[in-house]
Amino acid sequence: MTVHGLSLPLEKGCDSRLKLAVIGRGFSGMMMAIALLRTLSQPFQLCLFDPKPTVSGGQALATKRSTEILNSRARDLSVSIGDPKDFTRWLQANAAFRDAVSAAIPGFGQIFVPKSTFSDYVYQRFSEALAQRTDVAVRMSNDDVTGLERLESGFLLRSEEGGTEHFDEVILATGYGISGPSNPGGFENRLPALPSESCQHIVVMGSGLRAVDQVMQLRDGGFAGRITLLSRRGFLPQPHTRLPADATFPTQPMPSSLREILRYVRQACAEAEENGWSWQAAMNGLRKRARALWSSLPPSEKRQFNRHLRAIYDAHRNRLPADVHARLERELSGGNTQLLKATAIMRVPGGLQLRRAGTSAPEVFAADEVIDCRCLAPNLDSPLMKRLLASGLAVPDELALGLSVNPAGELLDDHGRVQGLFAIGPLGLGSLPDIDLVPEIVNQTYAAAERLEHRTRPQRRAG
Template identity: 70%
Template structure:
């Protein structure tokens, strides 16, 4: 391994441990570490990089905000491949959680849990997986990776902001959307500031209308903010509700049409048919998600762009759903009049608020506010140094819509010639290639697929005969 600019060694000797780097210690990064620990059969050294100096298992149950809940049912949150009930068994093993959950709920698999509880589960499973691997060493580093390149003799060199460098056999980028700061942390800090007794905030604009925006609105109310809230959205679609009970996947089995407008009609008819047969449109959308990746890959670039411009917000509102109780609370909040949904495009900030162009108008208008909280879902920041370096050094290419990096289902980075061996981008960085790769079940499946590839390539070649 190369450290702080020392010249790189030759190829890894047979039998030496693998050196693997994961850049990012959010859910995608820790999930990747779990998959490696449970899948790679030979010894390896793992280093997890993230600017944050520590990792945390989340708050205790009593301290979690009721609005900060995941939008997937507990049944879909297992981090153990082949064990879909692992998370629900973990919940049932907690007497504190059992006491907190109503006995009327038909099974732990159907409930929605606070993010902090899921975080506790993920880090416990990480700790357990590490404890079972005496042949693996794991190091946490808060060095900032700002360069990546392939070496002629093999291996991938990561460079760091302090001038140092290290060489690895495999590097996995798991940096979420590539954002330089956690927008959620910023929003929570603003919430505390807005709701202090000394605050004189009367009007807050929440930019975006997805799950994070809804969370932010309800957190503001939970913290005591009594002023006016405007949800500013370009398209004006809010997340739709989950069903009260689980909606199993239902979808027609016949081949899908090949043109976008015919696909849209096909999906609408599938939703209507599901409801006519006593299921729900949510069940049809769950079925559609299972075919989303193959359907997306079959569309030509022009139709992908058309989908992104006109249909993405509708699709996201129906796939990223709110638990029924939270959706009902949102409707009550909007019905009370102090919170409103406004359709418009934010053009720029001003000292008095936002300059916007309202839907259906050409003129610019000043939308005054005491505070602006940006909760929009952003595409990957391709200018983050390590991502920019991967593109500059031709180790990766952007997807057709330039939403992120081009990857295959296992998360392998694709360069201009095909697969970029030994390099992966896990999770939302590949959202332009894989339409649902920002959801927990899809990230879990992808990390195990990536770990399986790493394991297969690292196994000593058996001699023929």
């Protein structure tokens, strides 16, 4: 079988090797495959499921434009645990890319690269890891997995077509969701094609990174009409610094209440700037403590954070490269792109129904096209997720933002870990608030692979 030019050995009929399933071929799924190939010492079979026929970067990385820039610095994008410079070395070995980068940039680790470049790197590392494992059989399946049942030994996967297959271990890596019901309110997630000449006004719902990407895509495609960024909170992504912003943060214990934590973080940002660093450096330092901080908060304060502070935190955590941020500011100051604080209700003929901030009465806002680029959340409404939750194999986290998992991605139920079942990446956002970022996903996939290695090693010896 060939996928993107890669020849993959097929599964054999009577094969005693450990059999693993990864559901999802976006970044989380491909990163999980890399970690398994590099970590598991025993031979195994691996099947990567995704109804989409191609290997992609998932919703977080998928793009049709080679110029769309990833918002993380190259220094943070290595897929090799313990080797943070792997990606920058890969870039330096790419002659065409190296020649296109200004010599004035202080090191390849500080630059921002197109999403397509990073996707090429991830796929090449997967191909190389597979080429070194002649004892591993990999299969790509376009079946849409809609059900998962625990057996006495392993799991039974059911596809939408009615087929079934047994696996010893299963890793859910669907990111924000592979399939599921259409978007409530009738909003489209992506513009299917560049707008027609008659299109004069486009509403882009959201004000985060995906929304900014969509605005830039429209302008790069030649759209000269009006664009309205529609956001309930109205917070736009903040800029990265042009120079390195190495993590710095006070080492003393943080307060226990949300109000005091907020005051503490503001003070840390102010002190960083007073000492010649930047608030971005303080936020990078906060990220290293975010997981422990989140787990220490009671559910009531987690809910309060999500209602009132999540949008502010995300705007400062998920930042834009300085050049892209400057371009966004020019767009907004030019008047042809505006930011409107309002809540979208539903798509209606001629535009959408919305409620402006500070008002209670809905109104119809005229628009030729409406594109939904609001912040993604894990899709728990797909057939697979619904059945997992109904069977008790998975439970929502305490805020129902995603699935309950531990740092290694093992699913948790009311009794503890669910043996042999993992959820990698954004599916665990409610449990691990930073698990939508590349470095955290990389670390989690290797942690999951290590768990699998330790758990299956005694079985190998016994056999």
